[in-house]
Amino acid sequence: MSERTSPVPEQKPAGDARTPGRLPAAGRRGGGGPPWMGAGMPAERSMNFGPSARRLLRRLSPHRLHLALIITLAVVSVGFSVAGPKILGHATDLIFTGVIGRQLPAGTTTDQAVAAARAAGNDAFADMLARMDPVPGAGIDFGALGRVLLLALALYLAASVLMWWQGWLLNGVVQRTVLRLRADVEEKLNRLPLPYFDKQPRGELLSRVTNDIDNISTSLQQTLSQLLTSLLTVVGVLGAMFWISPLLALVALVAVPLSVVVTQRIAKRSQKQFIAQWTHTGQLNGQIEEAFTGHELVKVFGRQREVEAAFTAKNEELFRASFGAQFISGIIMPSMMFIGNLSYVAIAVVGGLRVASGSMSLGDVQAFIQYSRQFTQPLTQVASMANLLQSGVASAERVFAVLDAEEQTPDPATPARVTDPRGRVEFEHVSFRYEPDKPLIDDLSLVAEPGHTVAIVGPTGAGKTTLVNLIMRFYELDAGRITLDGVDITTMRRDDLRGRIGMVLQDTWLFGGTIRDNIAYGRPDATEEEILAAARATFVDRFVRSLPDGYDTVIDEEGSNVSAGEKQLITIARAFLAEPSLLILDEATSSVDTRTEVLLQRAMAALRSDRTSFVIAHRLSTIRDADLILMMEDGRIVEQGTHEQLLAARGAYHRLYRSQFSQALTDEPDDGAPRPPVPAQGALSS
Structure with missing residues (x-):
């Protein structure tokens, strides 16, 4: 097993056994499980709501023309809707005037009817008649009433059509924005350095790419249209109310500051609960992801109860946080309804008194009551969307944290190229450390x-895997340089460098698809004959022929339809097909049986011919024929030479070799005392 001192190896799934308190995540694919499992943990504190919301809205700016059309449609639609109550109020006046006019003596004038009412001491009724100007004995003018109602119907129908069009356009803008956001996150992940992934749980990154962006999409979709319509409605209705009655408009406006204060206080408390909800969601999903991907290990060690107990505790925390978030934010809606009802009662009382005094018509009061509902309803809608807005902005902050992460150093503008590829690799005074205060490789x-x-051999944590990771330029050097055929690898494009390197890891990484697809992953343009040749050379063909679907066998989600050794063979065939000039084998035969290992040693011997190869090994029998053996301890090469030379030196390599092939020796001093005989080298051969 290869190792390094960084918290999480880059070629192993996050959640490795070496991460304290976490189960090893058995991963076959980069995702490590269904997307719904992969919720991560947001930051302890969120950024300011305002800056994050503005940044999210700025992502809509590429669709300025569509947004302008959306706003225009919303303005016209809201204008038609605002005009509706006033027109319906006119219809009410026509009905009321007709009813009153039928009760007046025919043949008289309105002035006569008003004078008669005043003479009878009914001044309020006289004032109302003077404002109404009815036609005595005429009744309801159904022709005029029909025209008014048809006009109102046409306006409401037009408003609905325009609102539907606006919603359709806005849906396209939002979905294209989210599409671009997903693409930006994916591109950003490809530009991030490997140390970033070492420090991030896999579930968290999955959450940001899936759950959080989906939440942003939902929030934008459900809030933008309502926010735009609500704000325009408030402005339009407020103008209409002041036009009808400034006094009643002021009565209605009393509800606005009260609503703002209530909303702010409730939203401030609910924001903390939403942050806690996302935190516990990420932690719970992280536990689920690890338990599901490592379910075999859980069962082997009988830890089901502990896993269930941890799940239950975290699930309870999530319940309390979610309940608190939804309950507190849910208070906004009834609070706003209560304030709106108070405003409604006040308007009804004041309006009734003004109608009785003749200051207003009944139709205007009816229109004003409708406007008061239209005025408080958008305020209530905005308040009820506070939880969606806060949740969406919280998700946006998590996504922005990825987009703002420090990227790897860019490739040079004029990259160097290897003109004569031979595979010569040279380390020149290389120094590297994962943590600034913890030296790992010094002056190598x-x-x-x-x-x-x-x-490359040595104890766990000696820096063996780190050495080959530096060749791949997964990490940047602190000092010195590495050259490939005389070219500094930092002056090359990463794609060019890695395109010359083939790598076989001890962890088998297979992707969803057929066995043929997985082999061809090393060289997508390979022909069928080349794929089969690579499979035969690495003994994949032997077991594939026994499968019902042969090379068209689909690797299932867990890779359980092929054994661990067969997975290893497929990964070796993948590297064989790629035909790299530099080959890195990280304990590549760790999952195969002894007989297959013998065959693979022959296959890899053919694979290594005419190629520079770096082999990380724990079983020293697999590297006895190496041209150069590096014995590493604490990031330093303490010995180097051939197998025979290092054995003769009787140093660190000799002790490591004896520990594998002799009786158990624990810190035995090299004092010349008699030791059990080492088996003959021929007996050690694989």
């Missing part, structure tokens, strides 16, 4: 000649 120099096999 070595040369791997073309076509040679360099074996």
Whole structure:
């Protein structure tokens, strides 16, 4: 098993056994499970709501023309809707005037009817008649009433059509924005350095790409249209109310500051609950992801009860946080309704008194009451959307945190190229550390000649895997340089560098698809004959022929339809097909049986021919024929040479070799005392 001192190896799933308190995540694919499992943990504190919301809205700016059309449609639609109550109020006046006019003596004038009412001492009725101007004995003018109602119907129908059109356009803008956001996150992940992924749980990154962006989409979709319509409605209705009656408009406006104060206080408390909800959601999903992907390990060690107990505790925390968030934010709606009802009662009382005094018509009061409902309803809608807005902005902050992460150093504008690829690798005074205060590799120099096999051995944590990761430029050096065929790898494009390197890891990474697809992943343009040749050379063909679907066998979600050794063979065939000039084997035969290992040693010997190879090994029998063996301890090469030379030196390599092939020796001093005989080298051969 290869190792390194960084918290999480880049070639192993996040949640490795070395991460304290976490189960090893058995991963076959990069995702490690269904997307719904992968919710991560947001930051402890959210950014300011305002800046985050503005940044999210700025992502809509590429669709300015569509947004302008959306706003225009919303303005016209709201204008038609605002005009409706006033027109319906006119219809009410026609009905009321007709009813009153039928009760007046025919043949008289309105002035006579008003004078008669005043003479009878009914001044309020006289004032109302003077404002209404009815036609005595005429009744309801159904022709005029029909025209008014048809006009109102046409306006409401037009408003609905325009609102539907606006919603359709806005849906397209939102979905295209979210599409671009997903693409930006995916591109950003490809530009992030590997240390970033070392420090991030896999579930968290999955959450930001899936759950959080979906939440942003839902929030934008459900809030933007309502916010725009609500704000325009408030402005339009407020203008209409002041036009009808400034006094009643002021009565209605009393509800606005009260609504704002209530909303702000409730929203401030609910924001903390939403942050806690997302935090516990991420932690719970992280537990589920690890338990599901490592379910075999859980069962082997009998930890089902502990896993269930941890799940129950975290699930309870999530319940309390979610309940608090939804309950507190849910208070906004009834609070706003209560304030709106108070405003409605006040308007009805004051309006009734003004109608009785003749200051207003009944139709205007009816229209004003409708406007008061239209005025408080958008305020209530905005308040009820506070939870969606807060949740969406919280998700946006998590996504922006990924987009703002420091990227790897860009490739040079004029990259160098290897003109004569031979595979010569040279480390020149290389120094590297994962943590600034923890040295790992210091002043390392070595040369791997073309076509040679360099074996790297040493205890766990010695820096073996780190060494090959530096060659791949997964990490940047602190000092020194590494050259490939005389070209500094930092002056090359990463794609060019890695395109010359083939890598076989001890962890088998297979992707969803057929066995043929997984082999061809190393070189997508390979022909069928080349794929089959690579499979035969690495003994994949032997077991594939026994499968019902052969090379068209689909690797299932967990890769359970092929054994661990067969997975390893497929990954080796993938590297064989790629035909790299530099080959890195990280304990590549760790999952195969002894007989298959013998066959694979032959296959890899053919694979390593004419190629520079770096082989990380724990079983020293697999690297006895290496051209150069590097013995590493604490990030330093303490010995180097051939197998025979290092055994003769009787140093660190000799002790490691004896620990594998002799009786158990624990810190035995090298004092020349008699030791059990080491088996003959021929007996050690695989």
